[in-house]
Amino acid sequence: MITQMGRIAGLGVLLGFVLALLAGSLAQAQELKTLKSGYELPDVLNAIPSAGGVCRQDDTFASLINGEFSKETTKLDLSCAKTAQDLVPILAQSKGSLIDLRSAADYRVWHVPNSTNLTLSDILTKLYLRNNIIVLMGDGRLESEIYLACSRLKHAGFRQVFMVRGGILGWMQHGYATRGNAVKLSDAVKITSAELWAGAQFVENRILLDADRISMRALLPSAIVLNVNAISMVRAIVSSSRGGKQKSTPLMGLIFVTSSTISEEQLRDLHQAALPYSLLVYTGTELDYRTFVDQQKAVFSAQARGPKTLGCGL
Structure with a gap:
């Protein structure tokens, strides 16, 4: 008997809570109806843009960002390229880093002594290199990829970025040392x-x-x-x-x-x-x-x- 009375009391409390919520909702609805019939919304609510407006603004902003980023990072910066002869004295400086962008497999076969094998993504994550002199080296085949890498690094805040014109082949043709088994x-x-x-x-x-x-x-x-x-x-x-x-x-x-x-x-x-x-x-x-x-x-x-x-x- 006591248990049943407790259950009834609990249901009564729950019903009262639901009725209170309904009453509050009806009051809010009446308030909104009143506002729509002639009153203006408070400034704090007027400041919130509509969902459609936010959507359009986000789309426009994203397209601008993507467009500018694409424009900056796909432009070939031919000033990046220097000959091996020009770059050897630069690399002799304490903050000069020769970075080989070829694949790890190609690097293991042959490379320039004291060079480091990294990908472009690796370089971008090493922020301490921003103040170093970065010299990029490719395989001398599709140089456009190295030019684009140089442009991206400059755009990302790396101050002094160069590339070896002609890649490792150009380096070798100028008579500078390589280590390993050079390809034909x-x-x-x-x-x-x-x-x-x-x-x-x-x-x-x-x-x-x-x-x-x-x-x-x-x-x-x-x-x-x-x-x-x-x-x-x-x-x-x-x-x-x-x-x-x-x-x-x-x-x-x-x-x-x-x-x-x-x-x-x-x-x-x-x-x-x-x-x-x-x-x-x-x-x-x-x-x-x-x-x-x-x-x-x-x-x-x-x-x-x-x-x-x-x-x-x-």
Whole structure:
């Protein structure tokens, strides 16, 4: 009997609590109705933006941030590049750090003594390096990646950032020491269809078409068709760049497209003529390159037709 009375009392308390909540809600509803009928909301409530307004502001702000970040970090800063000869005295300073951005596997095979193997992400997390002189080194193949890394580091607050023009190959070609088993020059400079396409996206790269590859001109519209031997043309381009005659389009590197078999000695002469810039060689077939270009077009077309980013709140 006592237990039942306790339960009834408990239910009574709970019912009273619910009724009080309902009464409060009705009072608030009546108050809001009164406000809507002619009274203005308090300033503290008026200061709160509507959900739709916040949504639009956030979208706009995000697009501005992303746009500015993308603009700053994808621009090639060609002033980053210096020759190995210019950088050796800089590295001799107490705060000079030579950072090898190649893969850990490539670094284990051969590298420059006293260099450190790090990724770009590693460098960005080591804030104590911001006051150091940072010298970046790549493999001398797609230099654009190293230029972009240099730009990103400068944008992130690293004060003095440079890169070895021509990468570890340029370092070796200048006669400076390396440790380990250096790769053959022919293996180091020959590129794939994908790498040729990537290099062709930058006007700072000069693409030279051998006479036997003139049919690829449609695929590489900015390429220079050789009317003299390759070494003479390379020397002329490098000399013109050094003389400051190509201010509108600075030189980043050269890519020689040929179907001829090139000996190790010929490659060495070409690479020497290109110094201090890197020189890469494509000896693949036109069909391979055309197939890759068609694949890229298909990818871009699929992305253009793909799902769009939903609007805010959807």
